[in-house]
Amino acid sequence: MSLVEARSKHADASDGTAAGTALGARISRLDGPAKIRGAASYALEHQLANLAYGVAVQSTLAAGRIRRIETKAAEAAPGVLLVLTADNALRLNAATDWLGTPPSGAPYLPFAREVTHVGQQVAAVVAETLEQATAAAALVKIDYDPQPHIASLDDPRAGEGMPIDPMTIEWGDAETALAAAPVRIEQEYRTPREYHATIEPHGLIAQWEGDQLTVWEPSPWIAFMARTYSEWFGIPFENVRLVSPYIGGGFGSKAFAYDFGAIAVMAARMLGRPVKVALTRPQLFNAIGGRAATRQTIALGADRTGRLLAIRQRGANETSIDGMWVEVLNSAISIMYATPNFSSRQNVVRVNAVRPGALRAPGENPSAFGIECAIDELAYATGLDPLEIRLLNYAEQDPHARKPWSTRQLREAFAVGAKVFGWSKRNPAPRSMREGRQLIGYGLAVGTYPVRRTPGEARVRILADGTVEVASASIDMGTGTYTILAQTAAEAIGVSVERVQVKLGDSSLPPSPVGGGSQLAGLMTGAVHKAALAARDELIGLAINHPGSPFREKQTNTLAIADGRIALPREESAGVTIAELMRRVGRDSIEVLRDTLPETVRSAEDRFRNYATITGMLSPSEGDYSRHSWCAHFIEVRVDEDFGTVRVARVVSALDSGRLYNPKLAESQWKGGIVMGISQALLEEGVVDPRHGRVMNNNLGDYLIATNADIPEIQVISVGIPDPHSSVLGGKGVGELSIVGVAPAIANAVFHATGKRVRELPITLEKLL
Numbered sequence: 001m002s003l004v005e006a007r008s009k010h011a012d013a014s015d016g017t018a019a020g021t022a023l024g025a026r027i028s029r030l031d032g033p034a035k036i037r038g039a040a041s042y043a044l045e046h047q048l049a050n051l052a053y054g055v056a057v058q059s060t061l062a063a064g065r066i067r068r069i070e071t072k073a074a075e076a077a078p079g080v081l082l083v084l085t086a087d088n089a090l091r092l093n094a095a096t097d098w099l100g101t102p103p104s105g106a107p108y109l110p111f112a113r114e115v116t117h118v119g120q121q122v123a124a125v126v127a128e129t130l131e132q133a134t135a136a137a138a139l140v141k142i143d144y145d146p147q148p149h150i151a152s153l154d155d156p157r158a159g160e161g162m163p164i165d166p167m168t169i170e171w172g173d174a175e176t177a178l179a180a181a182p183v184r185i186e187q188e189y190r191t192p193r194e195y196h197a198t199i200e201p202h203g204l205i206a207q208w209e210g211d212q213l214t215v216w217e218p219s220p221w222i223a224f225m226a227r228t229y230s231e232w233f234g235i236p237f238e239n240v241r242l243v244s245p246y247i248g249g250g251f252g253s254k255a256f257a258y259d260f261g262a263i264a265v266m267a268a269r270m271l272g273r274p275v276k277v278a279l280t281r282p283q284l285f286n287a288i289g290g291r292a293a294t295r296q297t298i299a300l301g302a303d304r305t306g307r308l309l310a311i312r313q314r315g316a317n318e319t320s321i322d323g324m325w326v327e328v329l330n331s332a333i334s335i336m337y338a339t340p341n342f343s344s345r346q347n348v349v350r351v352n353a354v355r356p357g358a359l360r361a362p363g364e365n366p367s368a369f370g371i372e373c374a375i376d377e378l379a380y381a382t383g384l385d386p387l388e389i390r391l392l393n394y395a396e397q398d399p400h401a402r403k404p405w406s407t408r409q410l411r412e413a414f415a416v417g418a419k420v421f422g423w424s425k426r427n428p429a430p431r432s433m434r435e436g437r438q439l440i441g442y443g444l445a446v447g448t449y450p451v452r453r454t455p456g457e458a459r460v461r462i463l464a465d466g467t468v469e470v471a472s473a474s475i476d477m478g479t480g481t482y483t484i485l486a487q488t489a490a491e492a493i494g495v496s497v498e499r500v501q502v503k504l505g506d507s508s509l510p511p512s513p514v515g516g517g518s519q520l521a522g523l524m525t526g527a528v529h530k531a532a533l534a535a536r537d538e539l540i541g542l543a544i545n546h547p548g549s550p551f552r553e554k555q556t557n558t559l560a561i562a563d564g565r566i567a568l569p570r571e572e573s574a575g576v577t578i579a580e581l582m583r584r585v586g587r588d589s590i591e592v593l594r595d596t597l598p599e600t601v602r603s604a605e606d607r608f609r610n611y612a613t614i615t616g617m618l619s620p621s622e623g624d625y626s627r628h629s630w631c632a633h634f635i636e637v638r639v640d641e642d643f644g645t646v647r648v649a650r651v652v653s654a655l656d657s658g659r660l661y662n663p664k665l666a667e668s669q670w671k672g673g674i675v676m677g678i679s680q681a682l683l684e685e686g687v688v689d690p691r692h693g694r695v696m697n698n699n700l701g702d703y704l705i706a707t708n709a710d711i712p713e714i715q716v717i718s719v720g721i722p723d724p725h726s727s728v729l730g731g732k733g734v735g736e737l738s739i740v741g742v743a744p745a746i747a748n749a750v751f752h753a754t755g756k757r758v759r760e761l762p763i764t765l766e767k768l769l
């Protein structure tokens with residue numbers, strides 16, 4: 001379990017957003033100093049006596065049957081404790097999936113007998129040291145009976161894939177409207193496989209004590225992961241303790257228990273000692289699915305003034321042979337612009353690769369790449385400025401759900417962003433702006449991300465010494481949860497932030513839903529706010545009514561708490577400290593548990609549904625409103641005329657995430673998303689070798705991600721207003737919003753600079769020459 005002791009030393013001066021350390025103040029991350037000192041201990045760094053080390057052996061073939069695995073040499077190697085394969089694995093049960101689908105009853109085997117992709121677990125070696133396990137793993141020989149494979153979306157054998165019916169959205173008659181439209185554009189937009197590239201690798205330490213299992217594993221979804229382990233190993237949920245105090249980057253991964261996790265837990269049980277398994281960087285690329293490769297064909301029809309008459313989109317994404325991943329390509333395109341006619345369909349194409357997964361703004365990210373490039377093309381086809389065409393087709397309400405927006409400050413984002421960036425200085429003609437051999441381009445694109453809401457619980461305790469403890473099995477993966485929850489409790493109770501301790505990342509604490517979908521800040525501040533107010537009310541009740549309280553004789557019914565002291569309002573006396581009052585009324589603690597959305601938590605079954613499956617998550621357009629965050633990115637690129645190299649020179653983004661709980665942290669999140677967007681636009685691509693069906697650039701030397709030198713000055717401006725329909729305290733999502741729209745803004749800027757339209761990411765120099 002991790003404990004962050006809030007120390008106000010790190011508090012910056014407020015910029016006027018909110019005073020001191022209250023919610024809305026720009027304080028630095030409370031976990032920052034511990035991280036810098038190396039005192040923040042990550043799951044994989046947990047120290048245990050008698051720890052054994054497991055190394056996964058993965059398939060090197062994309063498709064085929066395993067004839068035989070030769071393990072003798074590995075077993076005889078120095079230090080080896082156990083060599084595991086499908087033949088000697090423990091029999092495990094299948095588990096409920098993240099959608100809540102109950103298991104079929106068939107056993108679950110974490111080792112493949114038939115391989116369907118490179119990187120599948122086929123064996124594992126456990127030894128006294130990591131070096132011994134690594135050396136012995138190389139001695140395991142696998143004899144395959146190879147079969148033909150489909151390498152990628154581009155493989156001629158891949159075909160068109162299968163339609164996903166729920167992905168069909170239709171209103172009006174897009175076909176007829178397109179056929180009659182005076183202006184029409186139609187193009188295909190493509191995005192490659194992209195990876196999370198978290199600095200901390202995926203892995204875990206597993207330890208059994210009798211029937212009790214403890215797993216130290218980075219996890220943004222503690223309840224789901226713990227439940228999977230309990231089901232696999234047939235033990236009650238309460239017998240699993242999952243500990244994930246800090247996460248060294250997740251970006252959408254690390255939420256599920258993986259095959260290698262089952263292997264580590266199995267080995268720990270068989271050996272009767274703790275086992276650690278961590279995947280190596282090359283193993284991660286083929287064993288953990290990143291963003292699915294996508295393609296989409298978008299047709300836009302408009303009248304001669306640029307007003308949209310129809311949008312038609314046909315999309316496809318890669319999924320694995322035996323797993324399903326739908327990269328929701330119609331999520332942004334269906335709400336971005338007002339159009340009387342709309343049609344979208346999507347197929348998934350099965351390929352011999354690991355199942356793709358969520359990567360920061362899954363769905364919205366590639367969806368926005370398509371529509372935001374297409375609308376730019378339509379602007380040129382109709383002679384409009386890219387900003388003008390967006391304002392002309394502004395959606396006053398959600399065109400798909402046909403409901404009003406809860407809040408949508410996108411016009412404000414356009415106005416502020418354009419002004420700060422200097423958009424009016426843009427010469428609209430492509431290839432018209434330059435400085436020497438540098439072609440200059442200005443590009444614009446919109447981003448959006450839905451407000452997701454699932455119940456989440458938090459416990460607040462006021463302790464005898466006057467400090468406050470906040471606890472939840474929710475997580476902080478570098479986002480700032482520790483900090484904003486301390487701020488929330490401090491403000492609601494009336495203590496300073498250094499008097500609040502926040503405990504997160506442990507399945508024994510009150511349950512929380514997945515830390516994904518940019519929902520945790522809104523959910524958990526809501527739960528903490530409610531619990532803290534209730535705890536404060538109880539404290540004030542004691543102060544008014546308890547015979548031991550110094551306020552009893554004053555016969556007051558109002559008291560105030562500020563700076564940890566309780567006093568009569570408007571009275572000169574300094575009152576008493578919370579600790580003193582707790583002593584006088586004979587209490588060790590006041591404890592309150594609250595939920596963000598109490599009406600949805602009715603029974604133990606409901607809690608299970610809400611926390612360990614995705615089914616408790618409300619749609620963004622549930623009820624009377626459609627809830628989304630919005631942003632507009634204005635980006636300047638410089639393209640070298642001779643070499644085709646693209647540099648991003650400037651970014652100005654105006655963003656609407658509603659009320660910000662801590663602007664400093666929200667800005668840091670937004671900048672992080674923009675950095676990832678620049679990386680996606682110009683560098684990131686998992687290159688598949690069609691002969692072997694494997695990602696070749698499976699390391700951080702060859703899979704390029706942006707570094708400091710690639711990143712220019714980024715200016716982020718908040719244009720949000722509190723949104724009471726989105727969360728208890730008025731905030732909307734922050735974490736994923738800003739990556740959405742960066743790649744199309746860069747592609748549009750590159751077109752403006754060069755006159756060349758690149759419709760396939762990443763935008764590399766060979767596509768420009």
Ligand code: MCN
Binds near residue numbers: 520660661669732733
């Ligand atoms: N925040 C705020 N005001 C709001 C909303 C949020 O000040 N109205 C700030 C808070 O500091 C909060 C943070 O922004 O802790 C993120 O809040 P939120 O948008 O609710 O997102 P989550 O807490 O659910 O975090 C998950 C989100 C996702 S889905 C991915 S992917 C992601 C991300 O956040 N992965 C990250 N940011 C990441 N940041 C880091 N460092 N590492 C990752 O892996």
